[in-house]
Amino acid sequence: MSKDAPPHISGTPDAPSTSTARRTRRSPLRRRRLEVGDVNVVDKSMMKKAVGGTVVGNTMEWFDVGVYGYLAVTMGAVFLSEADKDAQLLFSLGVFAATFIARPLGGVVFGRLGDRIGRQKTLAITLLMMAASTFAIGLLPGYDTIGIWAPILLVLMKLLQGFSTGGEYAGATTFVSEYASDKRRGFLASILDLGSYMGFALGAAVVSVMQLLLSESDMVGWGWRIPFLVAGPLGAIAIYFRLKIEESPAFQATLDAQEASAKAGDETDSLGTVGIFRAYWRPIVLAMVLVAAVNSVGYALTSYMPSYLTDSKGYDPIHGTLLTIPVLVLMALCIPLAGKLSDRIGRRPVLWIGAGSTIVLAVPAFVLIGQGPVVTTLLGLLLLAVPVTFYVGNLAATLPSLFQTSSRYGAMGISYNIATAVFGGTAPLIMQGLITLTDNDMAPAYWLMFTSVAGAIAVVFMKESANRPMPGSMPSVDTHAEARELVAGQDENPLLDVDALPFDTLGSQQAPAASGGTAGSAEAADAGTGR
Template identity: 65%
Template sequence: MSSASPAHSQPPSSEAPAGASAGGKPTRRQRKLRVGDVNVVDRSMMRRAISGTIVGNTMEWYDVGVYGYLAVTMGKVFLPTATSSVQILFSLGVFAATYVARPLGGIVFGRIGDRIGRQKVLATTLILMASSTLLIGVLPDYALAGALAPVLLVILKLAQGFSTGGEYAGATTFISEYSPDRKRGFFASFLDTGSYIGFALGAGVVSALQLTVGQEGLEAWAWRVPFLIAGPIGAVAIYFRLKIEESPAFQATQDAQEHASAEIAEAQGRPRNIFALIALHWRSLLILIALVAASNSVGYALTSYMPTYLTDALGYDPIHGTLLTIPVLFLLAALLPLTGKLSDRFGRRPVMWTGAISVIVLSIPAFLLIGADSIGTTLLGLALVAVMTALWVSNQAASLPALFPTSSRYGGMGLGYNIAIAVFGGTTPLMIQGLLLLTGSNLAPAWFLMGTSVLGAIGVFFMKESSRRPMPGSLPSVETEEEARELVATQDDNPLLDLSTMPLDLLDGAHEERIAADRARREAAGTAAKR
């Protein structure tokens, strides 16, 4: 299996054309695509890769969900002498601090992931993330450690953020490279489905504790339980993550560069450092930041901020503030594969345009429904926000990695995605709460989401369509041998293929032998797994 990325999603300057060096000097004549170049998806390996990636992402968002739903409680535990407004701002500030560390983690792990592979880095980030979450569960509270307690909480949340910085960027890169080109939107959307299931699980655990031990018990000791549960969940996630293999797209690119002449390999290889990455891919980075700003603002508003909004702004008790969002999260998780499939059929851009317009037009009606004096209207408003979120979020895992060539994909995702998340994702609850306190209007969240969706619409305008195309720097990925032969036979007249973005000029006999060896190894692994 392999990935491919929309050949048209990358500016021409970001990767030297096949058969030419960076300075424009001819090196060798570009050859045609051959059947042996096309990655045919091994379904059993793809299932393992997708499940292993989803489990890790579920673990990440379980923690986000737990902390989001315990925001009011954590403020009381770690700053018991402060006013309620200060406690909430502290909790949301700690949540935002996690995202300050994410760009650094994205840079470090992205660079390593483009050098040694996606799978090894993803296993490492998951171990660090699970360990940090578990340690929060054994922290001393303010009564035991005084001012040191909130400091330790911030340190562990920063460690979480650092590891998470490499998690989503790597997971989207990995799963998009494993998916067939024509169904990348559908398969990649399951990554975010796992995210919201993890969030719902976190909400469910917190709700169960609220119902059984009450708010007093939660503040006294039970707040630790959800974080301690992360231990066994993390162990299961790590087991699945270690069972998956490196993505074929990365293997193919690494092999091609390994056997290429030094001149060609340097022309089409990975950027030497972060400054070279920015210089080569600045346009893609700006597009990514705009798209992530829109999609994650609405996503975090629905997930991390909504329990606080329902409790603090609308007067719901903490239990109802949590329970009301759980069915909406499962609705959102169910919608993501459907909207992902729509993007495979109609294109990523049309689905994203629909998401941008729906947020701009429907945010105020949605929050008016949420603020009405009825649980039914509140659920209806939340469901409307979930639909808007699905239209934005379902495309992320398929569209964002396609902005970068294979040799720079993890690094580009790690840098751009985490900068956007630090500014517009984790800080969304804090910014909305501050805006609400400043204006005194319960419609403040709607205005914030409308503004970020305008920014996202600008990103969609400049983004090239990537649906049903190989990703830049990757070879085509298909489901069957028959599809591979058809692709090769029609390559001269296929508008979805751009051979200049593929590493065909780096391929030689040694690489073709490697492809055959890799296929034989994967077949043997699949046979062994069935026994």
């Protein structure tokens, strides 16, 4: 099977006009017309399992991120007890950033694995590693017990977390995006991030309860361990749900085609890491810039803000944590609405709203937070949550649509995790460093504005992907009636380029994929019901 080519990237990414589409489809080079049996009809039962199984993993991942972010001051006191408070905070934020150093390596390893053995198996492995390393942190002795080995072991466990997390988000977004129908991909993929931020809020809530019930000395002495130890049973539950889901129909069809080609003696090697860079360098660069913009403002609100409120604005740790919880919960509930909006008006317009609102609201948000009263602080946090909602609600559906099915997990693992390592995990450290360097509490706002300007430019060069088949995949719909309607209107549909569909690489004409609702099911169902 030939190696897949990168998707088209254009400065005018809107769909071709109907007349252009008709001229293309009338070309004598056209392989054949789309038939009902080619269209994937989503199995709703498996779709629910796929979303649920990936959401629980994302929830657990961000539970850990939330716990560590809200315990940053305490973790510094435990693992670097002989240093002053400023050094302890910088150490704790530095360890948080170090976690992300391992993410690109994890993205490459698990991305490659996910494109070879499947998304479902790889996601089970990443979740197991993540749960184990988080649980292990809760068992580590502090600096007063084993000295310098305490921070070293903490860094090692966080690096292992980062390595496993490198395959988590890229795989989860790829998995759900491949399962979803074309017209609901934005909404269904955004549910992943609802779980992410609810996990973060859950972590914050657990830390808040601990801070309310325990004294500061008890928190430093033993209380900090409990939230990390909770990751053990949470991880077991998440792994159970994840093992219940099947491989995505789109990727299963690719695996079937590769196996058939291998049996026939054809070339079946997929793109390696270097090959992915060569074939996809343009969309990889665009994805990195967009992820940098999204994660800068996202991690500013989640991981950095508790430390900012405590260290720079004089809030005690309890209030610094509690103030962000209602904002996170409200934002999490609104994220699927942003995903649904992108299904209606397109991914690019909603991403521009996210970039524009960051540029407009960053300074007012930090000004309000700096006023002091709880009411203005909450209002400032809500202003920061607005761009995060529009950004994050679209990222999970936008990024996988930049890459072909056979190399999607690998390309996602590379682009997302490199950008997250450079601009996401380091966001708290960068913003705290900017304040220290400039002695200006508004410096983080200017940084967020800068990254969102870059993000807005990246969106200009992205092709619109809403309501269109993903590259390397056949069209996906929710009902058999939609499949028949799509086939009947294929010549007039500006969102469907029949010549770009992978008739010769996916297995819809060779054999149905393993999961229910895959290619051919619409035709079979129609025959069985007499429709």
